[in-house]
Amino acid sequence: MEFYQRYIAAGQVSVPNLLLEHYHELGMDAEELVFWLQLFSCQERGQFPDLAQVAQNMGVSQTRIFQLLAQADEKNNLRLVTQKDAQGKQTDSYDFSPLFDKLAKLYEQKAQSQSDKKIADKISNLYQTFEQEFGRPLSPLEFERIAGWLNEDQYDPELIRLALKEAVTHQARNLSYIDRILLNWESKNLRNKEEVANEQARRKLQIRQKAADKPQTGQNASLPPVTLHNPFKED
Known part of the structure; x- marks a missing residue:
C-alpha cells in the first residue's frame, strides 16, 4: 500500500x-x-x-x-x-521546446522523403507503362517529352497514364495524340483522375440523353394509323 x-x-x-x-x-x-x-x-x-x-x-x-x-x-x-x-x-x-522543434522538423523531412519516394516510383512506373503499351523502349526525345509533361506542365503522373489509356483505346500510340488529350483536359480544368472520370461520365450521360430525345427514323419511325375498314367489302 x-x-x-x-x-x-x-x-x-x-x-x-x-x-x-x-x-x-x-x-x-x-x-x-x-x-x-x-x-x-x-x-x-x-x-x-x-x-x-x-x-x-x-x-x-x-x-x-x-x-x-x-x-x-x-x-x-x-x-x-x-x-x-x-x-x-x-x-x-x-x-525544452528546441528539442521538440527538431523532432517536428525531422518528422516533416521523413514525411517529405516518403512522399518524394512515392512520386519517384509513380514516375518510374509511368515510363515502364509507356514502353509496355508501345511495345518498345522509349526514345530520348520521348523521354524528354514525358518529362516535360511532368516537370514543366506539372501534370499528375496518374493523369498522363489515363491519357495514355485513352490513346490506346483509340489505337493511337503516339505522344502527339496523348498531348492533345492532355491539352483538351487542361482547357476544361481537369487536373486529376477523378475530375476526368467525372467529366467522362457527364459526357456519356449527355450522349444517352441526346439519343433518347432524337426523333426515330427507319424501322423505328412512327407508322400511320391502320384503319379497320375493308375496302373490298361492300357497305
Whole structure:
C-alpha cells in the first residue's frame, strides 16, 4: 500500500514515442536522452531540476552532469530561461521546446522523403507503362517529352497514364495524340483522375440523353394509323 501511494504521488511523465524512436537521429546518445528526460521530468512536476539529485539518479558524477548539460545546450536540445516577477525576483526554468522543434522538423523531412519516394516510383512506373503499351523502349526525345509533361506542365503522373489509356483505346500510340488529350483536359480544368472520370461520365450521360430525345427514323419511325375498314367489302 505504501509503495502504491508513493507511486501515485511521484506522478508520471508523458514521453513522445517519436522521441524514443528517433533520438539518435537528433544527435543524442542514450545517456543524453536519459539526462534530458530527468530534467524534463522534474520540470513537469513543477520543480527546478536538482543536478546533484539527477547525478545520483543516473549513477554518474556531478562533473559528468555538467558536461551533459553543456552538450544539451550546445546541441540546442534545451535552453535555460531566466525570468523576473513583479517583485524583481529571478526564477530559472528550462525550455525544452528546441528539442521538440527538431523532432517536428525531422518528422516533416521523413514525411517529405516518403512522399518524394512515392512520386519517384509513380514516375518510374509511368515510363515502364509507356514502353509496355508501345511495345518498345522509349526514345530520348520521348523521354524528354514525358518529362516535360511532368516537370514543366506539372501534370499528375496518374493523369498522363489515363491519357495514355485513352490513346490506346483509340489505337493511337503516339505522344502527339496523348498531348492533345492532355491539352483538351487542361482547357476544361481537369487536373486529376477523378475530375476526368467525372467529366467522362457527364459526357456519356449527355450522349444517352441526346439519343433518347432524337426523333426515330427507319424501322423505328412512327407508322400511320391502320384503319379497320375493308375496302373490298361492300357497305
